[in-house]
Amino acid sequence: MSPKTYTLVELAAFVRRVFALNLPEAVWVQAEIAQASISRGHCWLTLVEKGEESDQISAQLEAVCWATSLHKIRADHGTKLVREVLQEGMSVRLRVRADFHQRYGLKLIVEDLDATYTLGKLEQEKQRILVKLQEEGLLDLNARQPLSVTPQRLAVISSETAAGWADFQEQLRDNAYGYRFSLRLFSAAMQGVQTGPEVSRRIRQINRVSETFDAIVIIRGGGGRMDLAAFDDEDLAREIAGSQLPVIVGIGHETDESIADRVANTSLKTPTATAVFLIQRMMQAEVRLLQLGRGIGRAAGLQLLGHTQSLEEMEVRINVQARTALERESVRLDQANTALKRLADQNLRQAKQQLDQYAKLLAVLNPETTLARGFSILSQDGKLITSVGEIRPGPLQARLRDGDVELNK
Known part of the structure; x- marks a missing residue:
């Protein structure tokens, strides 16, 4: 059958x-x-x-x-x-x-x-990821990246049509202090299953040109806890933690804290709060710069005052030393003047004595005096005869006390 x-x-x-x-x-x-x-x-x-x-x-x-x-x-x-x-x-x-x-x-x-079941599952997974990141030393890794004191060149990851992106731009553009920011948008999904992969991809893209920017800013408008679940993604957390640039997160939550908040360099509640933070950081840098300028001015004033006092003291010392030197040199000059006069008188007396001696010697050596004693001077052709051998044939001239005579030889 x-x-x-x-x-x-x-x-x-x-x-x-x-x-x-x-x-x-x-x-x-x-x-x-x-x-x-x-x-x-x-x-x-x-x-x-x-x-x-x-x-x-x-x-x-x-x-x-x-x-x-x-x-x-x-x-x-x-x-x-x-x-x-x-x-x-x-x-x-x-x-x-x-x-x-x-x-x-x-x-x-x-x-x-049962909404509480979903929330509970999300929280369990979140805590598991946080523990894992903590064990690997990733929670504070990006916080150790130095954030510029003047973060003006910003790579912004957000949705191009998001209200949060518009609010962020407006807040920075219309700041009351006139600070200027350079913004470049890297568009990505800010909600849903594609958020984690797209934001991660944008972070890698920005890090390839990290020298162009001061920081990465991730922003989105307000949302509930489930809206922000994408920012508890483990892969996204690793990208933020390992970023070469400091990451600033402002993803529109008031009470809940996502894993992205925990691993980021700086976490803010909203895009507007993020813009305010950046403006305040610029203002703090300006205040520090002004304080530094005033400090330099005060230090320069104190240095100038100290040098002025030193110069005044030096001027007093120089004046005292100059007067002392002048007085000392005046005494030396008087002494030299007296010694010079004494030396001049002494030299004059010695010169006079020498002249007297020379006069007496000249008187003794004067040919007239010799002729007066009976001597004569012989010459031939204008040349004095001092030896017999010098006489040649011809007349001689003899000079006596009272005249000249010619002698024939």
């Missing part, structure tokens, strides 16, 4: 009765949202479960939250929170009812969600 053969409709009806008998009421299920989309007011989900040691999918089912149920869930939990939870990559706990349609197959009908 051959086994019974069912029609497809009969088999589908049988499976439907199995589900109706075994799952008559809704149950709570844990899963991860692999895909999420809104169409005609309904929320369509692909739920998966992955292995603990890998990202391989071990189970997958389709689910839908009909518009009426979605409206009620939003009323119970808040529209914003529901939107944040029902996103790709979120771990969720949903109350579902299994429904098998003979044409469309098995589908889970979502009736409610």
Whole structure:
């Protein structure tokens, strides 16, 4: 006897009765949202479960939250929170009812969600990553990158259409102190599963030209805790921690602190607060510069005063020394003058005595005196004769006391 053969409709009806008998009421299920989309007011989900040691999918089912149920869930939990939870990559706990349609197959009908479960899962994962980063010494790594005292050249990572980016530009442009900032936008997703990879890629891109900038600024406008979940990404945290440039984060939160905040050089609450921080840092640098200028002025004044006093004291000493030297030289000059007069008189007396002696000697040696004693002077042709051998043939001239005579030889 051959086994019974069912029609497809009969088999589908049988499976439907199995589900109706075994799952008559809704149950709570844990899963991860692999895909999420809104169409005609309904929320369509692909739920998966992955292995603990890998990202391989071990189970997958389709689910839908009909518009009426979605409206009620939003009323119970808040529209914003529901939107944040029902996103790709979120771990969720949903109350579902299994429904098998003979044409469309098995589908889970979502009736409610447990938002605290998702938040708890996110917090657990966040704490796990923080502990890991702490053990690897990454939490304070970027904080050790020196932030310029005048951070004016800024590489900004944000969404080009984000209100936070517009607020940031306006705040810096219209600052009351006239400081000028050079901004270059590196556009990236600021919400959703692409945020971490895109921001990480932008950080790597900026670091390749790190000499062009003073800092990296990551900003986005306000958002709830779930909106900022992308900034708890471990890979993004590692990129921020290892950046060659200091990273300033202002991602629009007032109470919660993301992992990006923990690993950044500086963390602010909003894009506007980030702009205010940069303006204040410029102002502090200007104040320090003015204080330094005043300090230099005071130091120069004290130096000038000290040198002025030294010069005055030196002038007094020079005057005293000059007067003393003048007095000493005046005495020496008087003494020299007296000695000179005495020496002159002495030299004059000695010269007079010598002249007297020379006069007497001249008188003794005067030829006239010699001739008067009976001597004569012989000469021949104008040349004095002092020896007999000098006489030549010819007349001689003899000079006597009272005249000259010619002698013939």
